[in-house]
Structure formats: structure tokens, C-alpha cells
Amino acid sequence: xxxxxxxxxxxxxxxxxxxxxxxxxxxxxxxxxxxxxxxxxxxxxxxxxxxxxxxxxxxxxxxxxxxxxxxxxxxxxxxxxxxxxxxxxxxxxxxxxxxxxxxxxxxxxxxxxxxxxxxxxxxxxxxxxxxxxxxxxxxxxxxxxxxxxxxxxxxxxxxxxxxxxxxxxxxxxxxxxxxxxxxxxxxxxxxxxxxxxxxxxxxxxxxxxxxxxxxxxxxxxxxxxxxxxxxxxxxxxxxxxxxxxxxxxx
Amino acid sequence: xxxxxxxxxxxxxxxxxxxxxxxxxxxxxxxxxxxxxxxxxxxxxxxxxxxxxxxxxxxxxxxxxxxxxxxxxxxxxxxxxxxxxxxxxxxxxxxxxxxxxxxxxxxxxxxxxxxxxxxxxxxxxxxxxxxxxxxxxxxxxxxxxxxxxxxxxxxxxxxxxxxxxxxxxxxxxxxxxxxxxxxxxxxxxxxxxxxxxxxxxxxxxxxxxxxxxxxxxxxxxxxxxxxxxxxxxxxxxxxxxxxxxxxxxxxxxxxxxxxxxxxxxxxxxxxxxxxxxxxxxxxxxxxxxxxxxxxxxxxxxxxxxxxxxxxxxxxxxxxxxxxxxxxxxxxxxxxxxxxxxxxxxxxxxxxxxxxxxxxxxxxxxxxxxxxxxxxxxxxxxxxxxxxxxxxxxxx
Numbered sequence: 001x002x003x004x005x006x007x008x009x010x011x012x013x014x015x016x017x018x019x020x021x022x023x024x025x026x027x028x029x030x031x032x033x034x035x036x037x038x039x040x041x042x043x044x045x046x047x048x049x050x051x052x053x054x055x056x057x058x059x060x061x062x063x064x065x066x067x068x069x070x071x072x073x074x075x076x077x078x079x080x081x082x083x084x085x086x087x088x089x090x091x092x093x094x095x096x097x098x099x100x101x102x103x104x105x106x107x108x109x110x111x112x113x114x115x116x117x118x119x120x121x122x123x124x125x126x127x128x129x130x131x132x133x134x135x136x137x138x139x140x141x142x143x144x145x146x147x148x149x150x151x152x153x154x155x156x157x158x159x160x161x162x163x164x165x166x167x168x169x170x171x172x173x174x175x176x177x178x179x180x181x182x183x184x185x186x187x188x189x190x191x192x193x194x195x196x197x198x199x200x201x202x203x204x205x206x207x208x209x210x211x212x213x214x215x216x217x218x219x220x221x222x223x224x225x226x227x228x229x230x231x232x233x234x235x236x237x238x239x240x241x242x243x244x245x246x247x248x249x250x
Numbered sequence: 251x252x253x254x255x256x257x258x259x260x261x262x263x264x265x266x267x268x269x270x271x272x273x274x275x276x277x278x279x280x281x282x283x284x285x286x287x288x289x290x291x292x293x294x295x296x297x298x299x300x301x302x303x304x305x306x307x308x309x310x311x312x313x314x315x316x317x318x319x320x321x322x323x324x325x326x327x328x329x330x331x332x333x334x335x336x337x338x339x340x341x342x343x344x345x346x347x348x349x350x351x352x353x354x355x356x357x358x359x360x361x362x363x364x365x366x367x368x369x370x371x372x373x374x375x376x377x378x379x380x381x382x383x384x385x386x387x388x389x390x391x392x393x394x395x396x397x398x399x400x401x402x403x404x405x406x407x408x409x410x411x412x413x414x415x416x417x418x419x420x421x422x423x424x425x426x427x428x429x430x431x432x433x434x435x436x437x438x439x440x441x442x443x444x445x446x447x448x449x450x451x452x453x454x455x456x457x458x459x460x461x462x463x464x465x466x467x468x469x470x471x472x473x474x475x476x477x478x479x480x481x482x483x484x485x486x487x488x489x490x491x492x493x494x495x496x497x498x499x500x501x502x503x504x505x506x507x508x509x510x511x512x513x514x515x516x517x518x519x520x521x522x523x524x525x526x527x528x529x530x531x532x533x534x535x536x537x538x539x540x541x542x543x544x545x546x547x548x549x550x551x552x553x554x555x556x557x558x559x560x561x562x563x564x565x566x567x568x569x570x571x572x573x574x575x576x577x578x579x580x581x582x583x584x585x586x587x588x589x590x591x592x593x594x595x596x597x598x599x600x601x602x603x604x605x606x607x608x609x610x611x612x613x614x615x616x617x618x619x620x621x622x623x624x625x626x627x628x629x630x631x632x633x634x635x636x637x638x639x640x641x642x643x644x645x
Contacts, residue, residue, distance in 0.1 A: 050537060052533060052536070052537065055532075055533065055536070057455070057456070080539045080540070080541050081539070083536065083537055083538065083539045084538075084539035087537070087538075088533075088537040090530055090533065090534065090537075092530060094528070094530040094531060094533070094534045095534075096531065096534065096535070096549060096553075097552065097553055098552075106535070106538060106540070106548070107538035107539060107540075109548075110535070110538060110539060110540035110541070110544045110548065111539050156534070159534075159538065160537070160538070163538060163539060
């Protein structure tokens, strides 16, 4: 069974239709990249999976989005529970103004965990999972703002990992980072694939080619093409895709 | 040319910065010099002296003793370390009881002489007479009048600035009155203000906020005398009825009026601070499965704590320094209040009510300036402690 199934999704900001009739399936433990020019709706689309768009007033969704076979937009869905299962890493590192430890422990604490021993263990595990442990293990009590941009972003990944989601959404996770930090994040994505299903939005085509198993190309709210990454980058079926990946526009 | 103009502009800014700082320093300096002059004054009213018979063993009296003697509380010299004799009080207008108009002379030129005689004849008499009547030929003994001491002011439990022969400038009733009213006002205003700010910043939809916010801001534009008037005709009777009190003009009434006055500041400033919490911060919290409420109190409030602190400081500042409204509704009785339901008097209200009738440069005038200093110090202490606490909580 597919991890995520999207069928005929339309999405509106007020009267503006941002997504037009999108359907796609994502298998478990795969990395799927969304590419496309700015304003094509890829960020809107990724935020559908953890219902982050609910925060914006006057938005509407038509169609169905299923995770593990359950429609996440049906009535009676506990959105907080859904978000525990679908972690998210944002475009810019956004650590809380708290200590490194408290940042990672935040997700556990808001979900009602109080056992100190367990929290410590989980924080260490998550920081190791995000390849940050070695760098911060001696300064867990320090402010997260003292870290570099790349470290902050890995801290945000660790924070997302701590609540043990099964899906990880990444909205241009490396766009604000230098090449070395970017390489670290990409390596990390390869590692994380073993345990998580990963959806990543990126502006960087090489990045999509390097890290993803499948790629979807979006243009003006439509999904033009969705296929194995190899095929998209070597032999796309649509001309628009071809034009975009060869850099003729976008 | 451009550089020259820039230099001039820079110079102007520097000068205005300096002038402002110096003006502020001068105001503080002025306050302190005027207020501290109080301690150079004698206990007994300026230009008067207390006199007794030369045989009297008592050579000095404390302010309390003088007051008790002239109030008739102390009636025998042995109560204050003298001989067993009934005290006879003598004020200047008692003179006609002892002498006829002819004896005093047509132009009252014999008055000093007669007073001197009188004191010499009565060993049990204490007189309160003008300084000018005491010359070298005076046959009585002038009582040493102590100076006003720090303890008379800072530990004094009575504020009676116009009493004779000694006035009392104990600031305790006024300080406690100020603290009572401000404390309760802040306790009332903070929860309501923060709740309203959270509602406006986090829960209210766009339309609601657009209606409510201008309304709240309108409240801060109402003059305080209007609030006082409102308090006088609405809250005073309400408090009186609610707590079955003989009078409704109590500390609580003042606190309620102050709380209403401080609310707009607290709401708008802390709402602005909360709205400044970046969206990415909220999204991060929600994306981790935090509920809306958890996001508010674990992320938004800690993030905006410095703004909320400013709101609290401004609110307290308003409460401590507010004059008119409090003057109108707290009953203005300068006694140490043991409950918020008693009439009391605050420092600013005292200054406002009494400065007009205090003679320029006199003891009373200086005492009011000292009150100003105390008020200044109280607000400083509150401000810095609030800032200290909030800086400690920040990472």
C-alpha cells in the first residue's frame, strides 16, 4: 500500500486556485522531490500533508489526501496527532529561543511526555539521527541561536525526528545554507530514508537529482509530470519539464 | 557641501541628545535638593519656640510628646520625666485670660515682657510663642527643639502637615496607600489585560480585531479626570453596596479605576509584542504536534516576554503615578490602611492636593518634594526589578 495517496486535489486561497486537480502516490521509505518555478504551488502542496495550510484563513481544499489509508481531511481527524506523524522542516532554520536540549525536547513535552530519562535518551538519539550530536553534546544547555545556520537547520531536523514521525516534509531545507551545510543535509536525507518517507521541495535541480527517488514537476498549480527521478532528468515526457530542467526558464 | 550638511545634522542630533539628558538630570537634582532640605528644619513650626519655667527639669521633648501635650493626652509633667505637676498650656491667644488690654499696652508693646513674667510665675506652664518675643531679658527657658530626623519621616505613621505646634510628615501611610492601590490595580489589570491581548493577537479573526483594537486604543485617550468622575458615580456606590461599607471611597475603588486606565496600555503593548512573534516560530510548534494553546504559552508568550514586560512596567508606572482619578475616588485619608477596603491616600494625590496650599520653600513644601523623590524611587525599584526578572527568564 502507498504511504501517501493524493486524489484530485484542488486548493484555493480565497478565490485563487493554487493547485489544480493533483493526484499522486508516494511509497513508503522513498524520497520524493517537488520541483518547479516559484509560485508553482509546490510549497502549498507539501503543506497539505500536515494541514499547515489550515493556519491561513479562507483556504479550501477539494479532493482527498490519504496517509496510511486514512483521509486526513475528514471530520474528526485530530490535527495535532496527524502532525506528530508528519514531521516538517522549514525553509529557514527556525529554532525556538530556548536551549538546544529544550528545542529537541519540545515536541516530546507538548505531547505529554514527562519521563526525564526517556526525554534525555530521545534527545540524544534525535541529535545523532540529525548528525549534530558530536558538535553539540557539550553545550546542550546553550541557546540554539548560538549555532550556525547549518547547525540550526540540523537542529530543526532533530527536533522533527524526536517525535518519531513516519513522514518527513522538507520545504527547501537547504536554500538558506552554504554548500558544505547543504552537502551535510543531503547526506542526512540518504540516511533518514531508511526509516522515514521523505517529501522535499527544492529549487535546486541538482539537489533533487542527487537525493530523490521520484520527482514531481509543478508549473502554475498543475503537476506536469511525476516519475522516477532518473527519467525526469534524462528523458522527460513533457516539453515543459524538459525546458525547466535544462534551465530554459524558471 | 553634502558632507557639510550631514555634519550639521549630526551636530544637531548630538546637541539635542545632550540637552535632553542634562534636562532630565537637572530635574532629578532639583527634586533631590528641594526634598532633602526638609531635614534641616526644626520639629517646631518655623518662627516659634516652646518655652517653660527655668525650674522645669524637662529640657527637650520629642515630636510625639509635644503633640500629646498640646492635644491634652499628657497632662502631668511626671509622665515625661518632670516633677509631679499638672501641665498648663499657653498659646499666644490665651494671653487675654491672664492680662487686661491695658496691661498689654495700646500697641501690644508689653506682650513680650508679660509673657516672660507669666512663664516665670508658673513653673508648670509650657508656652508656644513666636521667636521674636524671646529676647535677652526673657526669664523662661527655651526648650531645645530637635531637627526633623530620618526616622520621623520614614518611620512616621502620621501625615499631619498643618498641625501646630509640630507637624508630622510620616510618609508610611502615603507609601502604604500607594503600594496598596497600585498592587491591587496591577493584580486586577494584568490577568484581564493579558487575556485580552492573547485573544486579540491569537484568537480573534481579522474583523473582530479591526473593531476591538481602535476601541481599546480610544480608552487610553480619555482624560484621567473623566475616569475619576466615572469612578465616583459608578464604582464608588458599587463598592459600597458590594462590601456593605460605610463609604465607597476606598483603596479598592481606586484600584479598579486604575486597572481600567492601565488596561489599554497593557493590552496594546503586549498584543503588539505577541504579534511580532514570527509565524515560523508558531508553525514550528504546531508542526511538532503542539496544540494552539501550547504554542501560545510555550512559544509566543516566552518569545514576546520583553514586550509584555514593557507593558507591565508601563501599566505599573501609570498606576503608581496616576494622580487625578485616584485623588477623586480613594477617600484621601492619610492613615495606614490595613485593608484595601479602607479609605487611603496615595503619594501623587497628596502632592497634588497639598502643594497649592504649602508655602513656597517651607517645611511642608519640602516634605512634598521628598514625597516626589520617594515616588521616583519606588517606580525605579519596580521597573528595574521587573526588568531583572524578565531578563533572567530569557535565553
